[in-house]
Amino acid sequence: MKNQRYGIAMAVKEHLHGGNPITRLEALVLFGVSNLTDVISEMRKEGWTIESRPVPFAAAVKRVNEYAVLEPPKNLPVREIQLTEYWMSK
Template sequence: MAEYKAASALREHMLEGNPVTLLEAILLFGVRNPNAEFTRIKKDRFLIESREVPMAKVIRRINEYAVCKVPEELPYKEIQLTEYWIKK
């Protein structure tokens, strides 16, 4: 069985055209330091772009693969997270 590498999984996901936030990188891929991985991707001459998106959108994406519940008091529809993707 092949050994799982979080950084490789994250990179492959992004190379397939999928956006990812820091929250998703940690929760879904197990990347300890997503910003360091983004830097490594940039050093390999890939252009990473970003934009702000509502946390509600990110929670919806996470819930396609895992169960993620936010505290009732958290205004997650108003919180903005940054999502990153590799520009093709």
């Protein structure tokens, strides 16, 4: 199980290292990472500078939909719900 965890965590790290932001929604849908904060905490302990800010749920859905199909329920207030977005600072 540890090797599998390392593999999916590595995918998130490579995504961030490539200059791409990520939210929990994207980590789960695109990489199968159920606890993004563990990966972020590990990266910070390794010395990486990871920044964060709130973004609308709609922004994360838009990015997910570049690679997959995600359609939130019509009554979900996607512009009001906020997710935390993480990115690697240079």
